[in-house]
Amino acid sequence: MWSYDRILQHPVNIDQCxxxxxxxxxxxxxxxxxxxxxxxxxxSQRFAMPNRKVAGVLTDIxxxxxxxxxxxxxxxxxxxxxxxxxxxxxxxxxxxxxDHTLGVWPMAAGGVPYTSISxxxxxxxxxxxxxxxxxxxxxxxxxxxxxxxxxxHDVCDPIKFLRARExxxxxRFGEAxxxxxxxxxxxxxxxxxxxxxxxxxK
Amino acid sequence: MDxxxxxxxxxxxxxxxxxxxxxxLFLDTHPTDRAALEYWDRASQARNEAVxxxxxxxxxxxxxxxxxxxxxAWVEEPWPWEGRC
Numbered sequence: 001m002w003s004y005d006r007i008l009q010h011p012v013n014i015d016q017c018x019x020x021x022x023x024x025x026x027x028x029x030x031x032x033x034x035x036x037x038x039x040x041x042x043x044s045q046r047f048a049m050p051n052r053k054v055a056g057v058l059t060d061i062x063x064x065x066x067x068x069x070x071x072x073x074x075x076x077x078x079x080x081x082x083x084x085x086x087x088x089x090x091x092x093x094x095x096x097x098x099d100h101t102l103g104v105w106p107m108a109a110g111g112v113p114y115t116s117i118s119x120x121x122x123x124x125x126x127x128x129x130x131x132x133x134x135x136x137x138x139x140x141x142x143x144x145x146x147x148x149x150x151x152x153h154d155v156c157d158p159i160k161f162l163r164a165r166e167x168x169x170x171x172r173f174g175e176a177x178x179x180x181x182x183x184x185x186x187x188x189x190x191x192x193x194x195x196x197x198x199x200x201x202k
Numbered sequence: 203m204d205x206x207x208x209x210x211x212x213x214x215x216x217x218x219x220x221x222x223x224x225x226x227l228f229l230d231t232h233p234t235d236r237a238a239l240e241y242w243d244r245a246s247q248a249r250n251e252a253v254x255x256x257x258x259x260x261x262x263x264x265x266x267x268x269x270x271x272x273x274x275a276w277v278e279e280p281w282p283w284e285g286r287c
Contacts, residue, residue: 001219001282047283056277060265 002063009067010161014078014154019091021150022079023109028146028162029072030106030114033138035162039065041119041135048123050195051183054176058132061169068165071158073104079155124193129177133170140166211256215263218249 028034042062049055080093080102088097095111106114120131143163150156181189225242232238253263261279262268268276 046281052281053277055281059281 002066008071008074009064010071010158012071012074012078012158014075014152016152016154017081017083017087018079018152018155019083019088019093021152021155022076023093023096024146024149025072025079025155025159026076026104026107027109028139028142029069029076029104031108031112031142032118033135033142034106034108034114035065035069035072035139036106036114037116037118038062038135038139039069040116041121042132044119044121045128045132048121048195049125049128051125051176051179054125054129054179057172057176061172064165064169068162071162075155075158076104077102123195125180125195126177126190127193129173129180132173133177136166136170136173140170208256208260211252211259215249215252215256218245218252221245222249 030036039062042058042065046055046058046062049058083091083093083097083102088094099105108114119135120128122128122131140163143159143166146159147156147163150159180194184194185191222242222245225238225245228238229235229242253267257263257267257269261275265276268274
């Protein structure tokens with residue numbers, strides 16, 4: 001069960017609207033390596049995760065990703081607040097605007113709607129944790145790509161924060177993978193799915 | 203404290219949390235309803251007291267309430283999706 005706190009994990013205060021940047025940053029809302037996918041990936045994987053500590057890591061990181069989704073949504077919202085029809089056309093925002101006005105909708109920068117195809121929940125702790133580590137790196141790469149395109153401090157600041165969190169999560173998932181491996185035969189960690197059938201490891 | 207008390211307390215937290223969830227929605231659209239406001243005060247207080255008692259006896263419901271005895275207790279107890287053991 002979740003409850004909501006009226007705080008952003010990192011503040012977002014952007015004075016200057018910029019629909020071009022909004023379209024790029026939107027990818028970290030509902031794109032292939034975005035925060036919604038990250039949250040759904042970890043919160044889905046935890047049900048079949050046999051190690052309680054690792055299930056806790058998935059719960060806590062999956063929960064933090066929901067807060068990151070909120071931060072990215074806040075950035076997109078503030079970058080598109082009070083746009084005039086002229087600014088919408090000048091910023092190349094008309095294709096998004098015609099379907100969503102200034103609403104925030106999960107899609108990739110290229111216009112592809114959010115899809116769960118971008119993540120796996122495989123029911124194998126090693127498969128899932130290696131996927132999670134890759135996912136954090138993919139998101140970090142995307143934030144690096146975004147940071148090359150933007151120079152406004154108000155926008156860079158929360159993006160840099162989110163980028164740093166990808167690195168922390170990568171570290172924690174690496175530790176989670178080690179917790180799983182500690183329960184396996186060190187001579188062959190990858191021989192089988194340690195979660196199925198459940199008694200195979202005993 | 204036996205297992206029976208733990209189950210009863212847990213069931214009370216589940217039920218009283220849902221009472222608060224439902225009341226919260228009602229109050230969002232009826233913010234001056236006196237009866238609902240009084241109900242919220244009673245229900246949320248009962249819920250919070252039960253959470254504190256459960257936390258003290260059996261382990262944390264919320265990570266902010268973790269009482270550490272030289273060890274982080276958040277990831278020790280069963281997760282709610284595991285079902286009855």
